Amino acid sequence: MPIQWFPGHMAKAKRLMAEQLRGIDVVVELADARLPVSSRSPVLDELARNKPRLLVLTRADLADPHCTERWIERFQREGVTAVAVDARTGQGLRAFKRALDAWVQAKRDRLRARGIEKVVTRGMICGIPNVGKSTFVNQLAGRAVARTGNLPGVTRSLQWIRVGHTELLDTPGVLAPKLADDEQGLKLAASGAIKEEIFEASEVCAYVLAYLSERYPDALTRRYGLRVDKPIAWTTIQEVWPAVEPWFEQIGRARGALVAGGAIDEERVAKTVIHDLQEGRLGPVSLEWPED
Ligand SMILES: Nc1nc2c(ncn2[C@@H]2O[C@H](COP(=O)(O)OP(=O)(O)OP(=O)(O)O)[C@@H](O)[C@H]2O)c(=O)[nH]1
Ligand SMILES: [Mg+2]
Numbered sequence: 216m217p218i219q220w221f222p223g224h225m226a227k228a229k230r231l232m233a234e235q236l237r238g239i240d241v242v243v244e245l246a247d248a249r250l251p252v253s254s255r256s257p258v259l260d261e262l263a264r265n266k267p268r269l270l271v272l273t274r275a276d277l278a279d280p281h282c283t284e285r286w287i288e289r290f291q292r293e294g295v296t297a298v299a300v301d302a303r304t305g306q307g308l309r310a311f312k313r314a315l316d317a318w319v320q321a322k323r324d325r326l327r328a329r330g331i332e333k334v335v336t337r338g339m340i341c342g343i344p345n346v347g348k349s350t351f352v353n354q355l356a357g358r359a360v361a362r363t364g365n366l367p368g369v370t371r372s373l374q375w376i377r378v379g380h381t382e383l384l385d386t387p388g389v390l391a392p393k394l395a396d397d398e399q400g401l402k403l404a405a406s407g408a409i410k411e412e413i414f415e416a417s418e419v420c421a422y423v424l425a426y427l428s429e430r431y432p433d434a435l436t437r438r439y440g441l442r443v444d445k446p447i448a449w450t451t452i453q454e455v456w457p458a459v460e461p462w463f464e465q466i467g468r469a470r471g472a473l474v475a476g477g478a479i480d481e482e483r484v485a486k487t488v489i490h491d492l493q494e495g496r497l498g499p500v501s502l503e504w505p506e507d
Contacts, residue, residue, distance in 0.1 A: 224371055228387040231373050233262050235384060238337055241267045241318060243383070245342035245351060247406050248272035248299055249279075250502045251286045253399045254406065256341045257391035263339075268295065269314055273347035274406075275299035275307060277493075282501035289505045302347040305354045312355075319381065336381045343408045344368055344388025352376050352385045361385045367410055398422075398449075402502050407493050411486070418452045420485035421459045423492055425449040426502065434497040439466050 242263045247254035251272055259268070270290060275283055283299050290297035296314050300307030319336045326333045340348045344367030352361045355378045362369055370387045377383075390408065394400045401422040404414040425447040427435050432443035439462070447458045466472070467479025470487060474480045491497050 224368070224387065225389045228371075228373075228389050229258050229262070232258065232339065232341070232386055232389075235339065235373065236263055236266070239263075239266060239339045239384070240322060240336045241269060241315070241338045243269050243271060243315075243338050243340045245271045245273050245340065245346045245348050247278075247343075247346055247408070248275040248283050248286070249277060249500060250402045250406055251290075252503050253395075253402045254343055254346060254408065256343060256389065258389050259341060263341075267318065269311070269318065270295050270297040271311060271351065272297060272299045273302045273342075273351065276301040276304070277495045277499060279499045279501035282504055285505050300351065302351040302354055308354055315381065334380065337384070338381055339384045339386060341386055342388060343390055343403070345407050346388065348388065349385055352383060355383065365407070367408055405489060405492060405502065415452075416485035416489060417463075417481050420463075420488045421452055421455055422449055423488055424459050424462055425455050427497065427500070431498070431500055434500065435462075438491060438497050439469065441465060 242259060244256050244259055246256070259266075272278075272283060272286065278299075287297045287299060296318075298307055298310045298314055300311060315338070322336065323333050340352055342348050345365070349361035349363040349370050353359050353363065356376050360376050361374055367388055370385060372387070374385045375382055376385060388408070390403070394403070400409070400414070401419055403409050404419045405423050424435070426449060428443050429446040429448065432446065435441040435443055441462055447455055449455060463481060463484050464479055466488065467481070467484045470484070472480045472483040472487065492500060
């Protein structure tokens with residue numbers, strides 16, 4: 216999985232965020248509920264190691280609810296307060312507000328004990344591209360103050376939004392310049408965090424099909440009529456290709472994704488599957504589990 220995913224605007228965003236951090240009381244980190252490890256913000260450990268942090272798992276509506284519950288327990292055990300939300304509908308927002316209010320109140324009380332009246336709390340919303348930061352900010356504000364869109368890289372500058380006694384800073388999505396491994400890249404691409412132009416759709420699709428064949432074989436049968444006799448264990452695209460190619464064929468024919476001459480349009484098939492996953496048409500799917 217190649218090339219440019221740390222473009223200039225991400226480096227700049229990181230610089231601007233670092234400049235703002237001194238005045239920030241709490242960091243609100245957004246990660247994707249379907250991949251709560253691979254989608255964690257790579258910049259916070261470097262920039263904001265000592266700031267209190269609340270973790271918000273977005274797209275909980277697309278994730279496997281049992282899996283999300285277990286992630287939240289796991290984070291809780293590690294001392295991290297985590298809440299699951301659907302930022303589009305606002306589901307889960309009350310739990311977040313409770314967690315934030317509890318934190319703000321504790322901070323006020325501590326300061327008051329030292330004779331300081333703190334009126335405004337400042338929070339920074341951080342996370343990888345397209346995870347739902349601006350949508351979440353809009354939900355909190357109760358109106359569309361920040362621009363959103365289903366593409367990574369919509370927000371390009373820092374924007375303050377006032378919500379009650381809290382000021383929140385919406386920030387652009389930032390990825391790590393280098394990923395831990397190929398699989399992290401594949402999951403991020405599948406989730407929508409990486410621009411489509413810079414990954415190989417067929418490889419991401421093959422990864423998704425293999426993963427689903429192991430964890431959610433019924434989803435493949437329901438959506439595409441595939442018969443999963445034996446799950447495919449993902450290794451590399453070269454190794455799994457002979458096993459997934461017949462599925463590409465079958466999906467391509469069923470969908471009429473063909474090129475002149477009658478062969479299937481591999482890229483179109485791949486994008487169909489990826490979009491189906493991203494839009495929840497395969498049912499709720501989690502790509503990472505605490506026990507893995
Ligand atoms: N299903 C679902 N979709 C969501 C959720 N949160 C955000 N979205 C959608 O995801 C897309 C990206 O949302 P944004 O709020 O623009 O994401 P962002 O993190 O601000 O993205 P950048 O500014 O590009 O870094 C939009 O199409 C949202 O409608 C969620 O919890 N569930
Ligand atoms: Mg945004």
